Amino acid sequence: MSALRLRRTAAALVPTLGAACLVAVGPPARAAVPDGFTDTLAIGGLTAPTAAAFAPDGTVFVAEKSGLVKVFDSLADPTATVFADLRAQTQDFWDRGLLGLAVDPAYPARPYVYVAYTHDAEPGGAAPRWGDACPTPPGPMERGCVVTGRVSRLTKGPSGVSVAEEPLLTDWCQQYPSHSIGTVAFGPDGALYVGGGDGASFSFADHGQVGNPCADPPGPAGADLTAPTARGGALRSQSPRRPAGEPVTLSGAIVRVDPDTGAALPGNPLAAHPDANARRTIAHGLRNQFRFAFRPGTEEIWVGDVGWGDWEEVNRIADPDDPVVENFGWPCFEGAARQPGYDSADLALCESLYAGGGHTPPHHAYHHSAEVVPGDRCPTGGSSIGGIAFEGDGNYPPSTTGRCSSPTARAAACGR
Numbered sequence: 036m037s038a039l040r041l042r043r044t045a046a047a048l049v050p051t052l053g054a055a056c057l058v059a060v061g062p063p064a065r066a067a068v069p070d071g072f073t074d075t076l077a078i079g080g081l082t083a084p085t086a087a088a089f090a091p092d093g094t095v096f097v098a099e100k101s102g103l104v105k106v107f108d109s110l111a112d113p114t115a116t117v118f119a120d121l122r123a124q125t126q127d128f129w130d131r132g133l134l135g136l137a138v139d140p141a142y143p144a145r146p147y148v149y150v151a152y153t154h155d156a157e158p159g160g161a162a163p164r165w166g167d168a169c170p171t172p173p174g175p176m177e178r179g180c181v182v183t184g185r186v187s188r189l190t191k192g193p194s195g196v197s198v199a200e201e202p203l204l205t206d207w208c209q210q211y212p213s214h215s216i217g218t219v220a221f222g223p224d225g226a227l228y229v230g231g232g233d234g235a236s237f238s239f240a241d242h243g244q245v246g247n248p249c250a251d252p253p254g255p256a257g258a259d260l261t262a263p264t265a266r267g268g269a270l271r272s273q274s275p276r277r278p279a280g281e282p283v284t285l286s287g288a289i290v291r292v293d294p295d296t297g298a299a300l301p302g303n304p305l306a307a308h309p310d311a312n313a314r315r316t317i318a319h320g321l322r323n324q325f326r327f328a329f330r331p332g333t334e335e336i337w338v339g340d341v342g343w344g345d346w347e348e349v350n351r352i353a354d355p356d357d358p359v360v361e362n363f364g365w366p367c368f369e370g371a372a373r374q375p376g377y378d379s380a381d382l383a384l385c386e387s388l389y390a391g392g393g394h395t396p397p398h399h400a401y402h403h404s405a406e407v408v409p410g411d412r413c414p415t416g417g418s419s420i421g422g423i424a425f426e427g428d429g430n431y432p433p434s435t436t437g438r439c440s441s442p443t444a445r446a447a448a449c450g451r
Contacts (some may be wrong), residue, residue, distance in 0.1 A: 065240070071432025077110055086136035088148075093144075096148055100132035101125065101167075104150065104189070118148065119189050119197035126155035126182050128169055133271065135186075135219035137227070139294065146191035147293070149203075151219040152228060154185035158208050158249065175212045175252075176238060176297040181248045182209050184216035184285075186230050186297065202223055203227075203297030206285040206312065208249035208271070209234030210239070210291040214323040214341075227294040228337070231366075232323040233287040233365070235269035237343065240366070240376035243267020252281045261381045267364035273384045274321050278364070281313040287322060287365060289336065290315040291355055304360045317355045318379035319409055320363040320394060328423040338363075339420040340397075346370030347407075348397035364394035371396050 037331035068074045078087075083100035090096070095107040102125030119266060125133050135151030142148075156162040158181070169180035184207030192198030209215055214232030220226050234249070235241040237284040243251050243260035250256035251267030260267050266277055272287025287359040291303055292315050299306060299314035308314050325340035330337055346369050352361055366377045377385055388394055401407045403418050 041085045045057065047395065054435065055359070057410075070430075073151055078107060079113075081105070083132075085132065085134050088136045088138045089238070089369075090138045090142045092138065092143060093317055094138075094142075096136060096138060098133045098136040100134070101127045102133045102152060104133070104136065104148065106195070113362075114410050118191075118195075118198065119150070119200070120185075120224055121150065121152060121200070124155055124185075126153045126163075126165060126180075127167045128153075128165070128180070128307060131209070131215045135218055135229070137219045137221055140221050140225065143191070147294070148189045148197070149186065149219050150189060151184065151186045151216045153215045154183045154205060155207070155326045157181045158183055164205075169212065176236075178246050179210035179212070179236075180413075183207055184209065184234075186216070186219055186227075186229050186233065188294070203288075204229065204285070204292070204315075207231040208284065208286065210245070210248055210268075211236045213237055216326045217323070220329070221294070222291070222329055222336075224356070225294075226291045226300055226355075228289060228291055228327075228336070228355075229283055229285075230321070230324045230327055231287070231342075232321070232325070233269045233272045235271070235366075240246060240374075241268030242270050242377075242380060242382055249284075251284075252277060258412065263386070265382060266384055269377070270301065270323070270363050270382065270384050272322065273362070273367070273388070275316055275319050275360065276388070283308075283310045283316065285312055285315070287324075288312075288316045288319040289321070289324065289338065289352070290389050291317045295300065296414065302356050304358045316360060318350075318352050318361040318363065320361070321350070321367050322365040322369075323418075326422045328425060331425055331427065336422050337398075337425075339423045340365070341421075342403075343369055343374070343376075343401075345402055346397075346400050347403070347418055349399040349420070349423070350395070351398040361395045362388075362393060364388070368394055368396075370400040370402070 069301040081222055084097050085100050086098040088096045093109045097105045102122035104119040106118040115304050127259050131153035137149040139145040156164050165180045167173040184205040184372045189197040190199045191303045203447045216233050218230045220228050244324040245261050247258055247267050248256055253264050254260050274284045305313045324338045327338040328335055336351040340348040367388045373403040407413055
């Protein structure tokens with residue numbers, strides 16, 4: 036069993052997800068609590084909680100990886116009620132599952148809860164396809180059990196639980212069992228923002244050469260793609276740069292949509308584009324942006340992007356309403372440099388980006404063998420950035436000042 040815990044008096048929630056955890060500043064929950072900190076159980080009796088959201092009236096919603104959404108009247112309520120059971124349509128396998136959760140800012144007048152989960156269905160197919168497993172064949176690391184990602188709106192009924200699921204977005208083709216769907220969140224402008232990973236392999240430079248089950252161009256599903264023309268696999272993160280007429284995917288992107296319909300909002304940078312997904316997109320070129328957050332008092336979006344072999348990134352979208360669609364470069368770039376595996380494949384989508392420029396370097400990047408911030412004293416040798424959070428005028432003890440935080444924005448980006 037798992038629990039949500041509070042760390043320090045006005046602390047942050049700590050939901051966990053396998054190797055990629057949303058963590059607060061400070062050591063893991065099972066570690067000894069250092070001087071100056073407190074460790075308080077907020078909600079117990081949970082199983083693999085992945086996200087929590089507070090409604091304006093104090094109601095607490097918690098997502099569990101299996102596909103359950105639980106609700107508590109408040110932090111003082113010790114008994115959970117199952118708000119929604121999405122287990123039949125959620126694939127809970129490896130890094131897949133129910134991973135994102137948000138509550139409508141006008142709740143309960145607008146009685147909506149939003150979820151982002153791995154949809155246990157192939158593109159165009161119905162759930163359940165695989166259940167919470169991936170048999171061999173096809174094998175999770177070989178040809179993959181192909182699924183999709185989904186964002187839905189749940190409506191609270193008179194009894195206090197969900198009475199309807201309304202899918203708003205279904206996309207994010209995922210061949211391999213990581214880099215799935217991620218954050219769903221409301222921005223200060225009232226728009227709904229969603230992020231999802233590239234759905235590609237983390238064990239080789241994947242450009243669609245293993246069956247191409249996502250039907251990425253230039254070949255059909257089932258046809259292995261080859262360099263230099265391949266535009267599949269991790270290159271789905273570069274799909275807004277595909278030739279005109281080819282489909283744009285939501286993989287490796289952050290989108291801004293209408294919370295009632297899932298359609299693009301008119302102020303988006305590509306609002307006049309003929310492709311519906313391009314119209315939704317405000318940033319792309321990301322690998323596995325499991326978590327992002329808005330900087331308080333602004334519309335800035337700060338994104339934690341999980342790196343591959345070497346670099347973790349903190350990326351910044353300065354203004355989602357401006358005419359710029361940030362391209363953070365994955366898989367052509369990792370950190371500030373070219374990604375060697377994809378660079379050596381001589382892929383046309385990457386070569387044109389190298390030659391023409393236009394990618395946005397990370398605001399901050401740290402190597403797996405280095406400290407997140409020089410002098411932070413965090414362990415090194417392996418990392419997966421698991422969360423972004425902003426800390427204001429808190430009461431952290433002096434010994435922790437500056438640890439695991441961006442030197443310019445005080446955005447905690449701890450994933451160790």
